[in-house]
Amino acid sequence: MTVEYVDAGEAIDHGALSAASGTAPAVANNVNYKRLLDARSEPENWLTYYGDYDGKRYSLLDQINTENVKRIGPAWIFQAGSSGQIAGASTYAFEACPIVVDGVMYVTGWDGWFWALDAKTGEQLWRYKHAVPFDVSLCCGNVNRGCAVANGKVYFVTPNAHLLALDATNGKKVWEKTTGDVRAGESATLAPLVVKDTLITGSSGGEFGVRGHIDCWDLETGEHRWRCYTVPKPGEPGSETWPADGEAWARGGANHWVTGSYDPETNLYYAGTGNPAPDFDGEVREGDNLYTDSVVAVDVDSGRIVWHYQFTPHDLWDYDSTMEMILFERDGKKLLAHFDKNGYFFVLDRTNGQLQHVTPFVDRIDWGTITRDGRVTARKYPDKEGEPVHFYPGPAGAKEWTHAAYSPRTDMFYVPVADVGATATRRRREFKEGMPYWGAAVQVDIDNMAGSVSAFDSHGEEKWRWRNPHPMASSVLATAGDLVFSGTPTGEFIALDARTGDELWKFQCGSGHHGSAMTYSVDGKQYVAVPVGWGGWLEGIIPGMLGAGHGDALIVFALPE
Amino acid sequence: MATVQERADLLNKLGLDAQNQAAIGRVLGTGSIARATERADGTMEATIRIKEDEIAWDPAILVLPHGGDVELTIINDDKNTHACLLPSNGDKKFIWLLNHSKGRARLNLDGPGYYWYSSPGGNDEGRGLTAAIVVLGEVPPEARLDRPDQPRR
Numbered sequence: 001m002t003v004e005y006v007d008a009g010e011a012i013d014h015g016a017l018s019a020a021s022g023t024a025p026a027v028a029n030n031v032n033y034k035r036l037l038d039a040r041s042e043p044e045n046w047l048t049y050y051g052d053y054d055g056k057r058y059s060l061l062d063q064i065n066t067e068n069v070k071r072i073g074p075a076w077i078f079q080a081g082s083s084g085q086i087a088g089a090s091t092y093a094f095e096a097c098p099i100v101v102d103g104v105m106y107v108t109g110w111d112g113w114f115w116a117l118d119a120k121t122g123e124q125l126w127r128y129k130h131a132v133p134f135d136v137s138l139c140c141g142n143v144n145r146g147c148a149v150a151n152g153k154v155y156f157v158t159p160n161a162h163l164l165a166l167d168a169t170n171g172k173k174v175w176e177k178t179t180g181d182v183r184a185g186e187s188a189t190l191a192p193l194v195v196k197d198t199l200i201t202g203s204s205g206g207e208f209g210v211r212g213h214i215d216c217w218d219l220e221t222g223e224h225r226w227r228c229y230t231v232p233k234p235g236e237p238g239s240e241t242w243p244a245d246g247e248a249w250a251r252g253g254a255n256h257w258v259t260g261s262y263d264p265e266t267n268l269y270y271a272g273t274g275n276p277a278p279d280f281d282g283e284v285r286e287g288d289n290l291y292t293d294s295v296v297a298v299d300v301d302s303g304r305i306v307w308h309y310q311f312t313p314h315d316l317w318d319y320d321s322t323m324e325m326i327l328f329e330r331d332g333k334k335l336l337a338h339f340d341k342n343g344y345f346f347v348l349d350r351t352n353g354q355l356q357h358v359t360p361f362v363d364r365i366d367w368g369t370i371t372r373d374g375r376v377t378a379r380k381y382p383d384k385e386g387e388p389v390h391f392y393p394g395p396a397g398a399k400e401w402t403h404a405a406y407s408p409r410t411d412m413f414y415v416p417v418a419d420v421g422a423t424a425t426r427r428r429r430e431f432k433e434g435m436p437y438w439g440a441a442v443q444v445d446i447d448n449m450a451g452s453v454s455a456f457d458s459h460g461e462e463k464w465r466w467r468n469p470h471p472m473a474s475s476v477l478a479t480a481g482d483l484v485f486s487g488t489p490t491g492e493f494i495a496l497d498a499r500t501g502d503e504l505w506k507f508q509c510g511s512g513h514h515g516s517a518m519t520y521s522v523d524g525k526q527y528v529a530v531p532v533g534w535g536g537w538l539e540g541i542i543p544g545m546l547g548a549g550h551g552d553a554l555i556v557f558a559l560p561e
Numbered sequence: 562m563a564t565v566q567e568r569a570d571l572l573n574k575l576g577l578d579a580q581n582q583a584a585i586g587r588v589l590g591t592g593s594i595a596r597a598t599e600r601a602d603g604t605m606e607a608t609i610r611i612k613e614d615e616i617a618w619d620p621a622i623l624v625l626p627h628g629g630d631v632e633l634t635i636i637n638d639d640k641n642t643h644a645c646l647l648p649s650n651g652d653k654k655f656i657w658l659l660n661h662s663k664g665r666a667r668l669n670l671d672g673p674g675y676y677w678y679s680s681p682g683g684n685d686e687g688r689g690l691t692a693a694i695v696v697l698g699e700v701p702p703e704a705r706l707d708r709p710d711q712p713r714r
Contacts, residue, residue: 003661005636005661005662005663006659006660006661006662006663007662007663007664008635008637008656008657008658008659008662008663008664009656009664009665010656010664010665010666010667011635011645011647011654011655011656011664011665011666011667012654012655012656013651013652013653013654013655014646014652014653014654014655015652016655017655083646083653083681084646084653084677084678084679084681084691085677085679085691127652128651128652129651129652129653130650130651131648131649131650131653131668131669131670131671131676133671133672133673133674133675133676133696134674134675134676134677134693135674135675136674160671160674161700161704162671172651173650173651176650177704178671178700178701178703178704179704180700180704180706181699181700181704181705181706182673182674182700183673183699183700183713184705184706184711186706209711210706211706211707211708213706224703227707229707233707247708247709247711250706250708250709250711251708251711430712431711431712432711432712432713432714433711433712433713434713
């Protein structure tokens with residue numbers, strides 16, 4: 001006898017079985033290009049990845065200051081958790097910088113997560129979860145660095161290289177585009193940037209021998225406006241810096257995997273580019289290898305590279321230059337500041353890319369030298385097959401992707417510094433699409449390391465240094481309260497005096513910091529938010545902390561009532 | 562290199578093709594494989610099932626010809642209650658599966674690549690009720706890199 005099945009109905013959204021209401025106030029409806037142009041004038045909000053187009057990571061909020069910061073404590077904590085098997089279960093990290101609009105926080109996580117939270121209470125309003133294939137090539141780790149907001153929508157990328165526009169009131173998908181080829185080893189991790197009526201993104205995958213690119217999309221429809229490849233094809237400007245024969249250019253890397261900055265007056269988007277591929281085997285790619293390890297100034301209307309500056313020509317150490325380009329003015333000049341993985345601090349004229357000066361910002365640099373006027377001499381690199389070569393800084397650089405900050409009040413840059421070396425042994429391999437393409441065996445030092453938050457004036461003179469036993473691997477935030485916030489790999493969230501570097505406060509967050517803190521206010525009360533979740537490319541950054549526990553919390557601090 | 566039959570025989574000999582023999586639960590990837598079918602409108606269809614006393618999904622690997630929408634029929638033929646937590650763009654999909662019950666799930670998946678799903682119940686997790694959905698295909702042409710075809714294998 002056949003027994004009828006019990007009707008189990010239809011599967012429902014997992015989030016329906018949570019306390020999330022599913023809706024958020026329509027605060028994003030009025031976020032437009034005009035507001036973004038003057039984002040810092042809304043200190044209660046944090047409207048772009050860096051808080052403003054200039055990449056300073058500086059807030060005008062000063063309610064929390066050097067006098068009272070010792071009294072701040074947790075206001076609320078959001079914990080993400082996970083269910084089931086996820087991609088990159090050993091590498092996921094909370095690397096995002098939240099965005100806040102009029103009391104609503106938008107924050108992305110690893111593995112395709114997006115959450116809208118009440119910025120005052122931490123209540124989850126809605127969530128979006130993109131399904132990420134378990135086998136997607138992650139370069140390097142299951143991470144995401146943030147979102148963009150405009151015109152009632154929020155935008156973010158997923159590890160499998162999709163770009164999504166969501167309705168900011170409920171998290172429902174408005175449009176979606178595929179931005180890269182996962183079979184080729186491409187992925188996506190950066191926070192998009194809204195510029196005019198468009199959105200700018202970049203690609204990840206530099207360790208897989210892809211060809212880097214920057215893309216521009218229509219905000220409303222997702223229509224593709226332009227693509228700018230960061231490695232030229234044969235015959236294009238810059239192609240003379242690659243071997244004339246063969247296809248080294250086609251696997252050349254130069255991925256733009258960290259959000260750039262933008263100057264509306266020059267109409268240029270300043271994009272950092274990543275390492276060449278293979279990372280350590282330069283013999284198969286003779287030449288300077290443009291536009292790897294560079295800043296490319298891209299006309300936002302056409303996608304054309306107007307000028308470029310290469311920080312590490314013919315890189316043999318994995319010295320990406322994707323990290324922030326901070327736009328500032330000095331003596332009436334429009335300048336760009338960049339702290340590179342190669343250990344040097346560069347200041348350029350951002351109207352034309354002309355170098356102003358170069359100075360080292362870490363104690364140990366022996367891969368080569370760069371003079372103050374920019375002449376590069378390589379000294380130690382893996383050029384003989386099977387022969388180990390030790391060099392400083394290691395491939396995570398004297399500063400990894402996590403960001404420096406700049407305070408106009410002190411005229412100082414605050415830099416998360418990593419002082420650790422590595423050994424690379426050249427091991428040539430054939431290129432295969434989707435396979436890691438390093439060209440070396442690499443081991444980062446497990447001891448004899450140091451870190452700091454270091455303050456520099458715009459000429460590169462060090463003003464103070466807050467020392468840490470481990471390399472620093474989280475972004476710095478500067479505020480008008482003359483405070484500098486950052487987090488350590490061992491979990492302490494710290495507040496320093498921006499003028500002296502004195503440690504004024506710290507709080508143990510329970511997991512290492514590898515993301516970007518920010519600040520905002522609601523109803524006149526200032527909050528400081530920090531994503532806490534250790535992970536990512538730890539074998540490259542701090543292998544001695546590879547076994548530390550992961551975290552998945554967003555912790556928000558405020559003064560007591 | 563074992564042939565397909567040798568692999569099946571060895572799994573059986575070692576007790577790895579059933580729960581609570583060699584291991585406690587079913588080892589991932591030791592079960593069956595099946596393809597989804599496709600309707601004229603491109604929507605894919607398949608049935609996944611928990612057989613009695615196997616604490617495993619059948620098929621263990623479901624293959625979709627491409628990314629997009631798939632409609633699953635989910636059957637619990639077991640004499641225990643289970644659940645199913647599935648990947649889908651927007652949010653994971655959850656269904657509670659009473660003894661001898663049948664339900665449905667509509668998923669949207671990108672691909673290419675593969676996804677795990679499972680029964681997230683307290684008595685089930687780790688016992689073998691974890692299976693894979695494999696999505697075949699390539700990314701859209703406009704998302705591919707502008708370069709000559711590269712060696713892949």
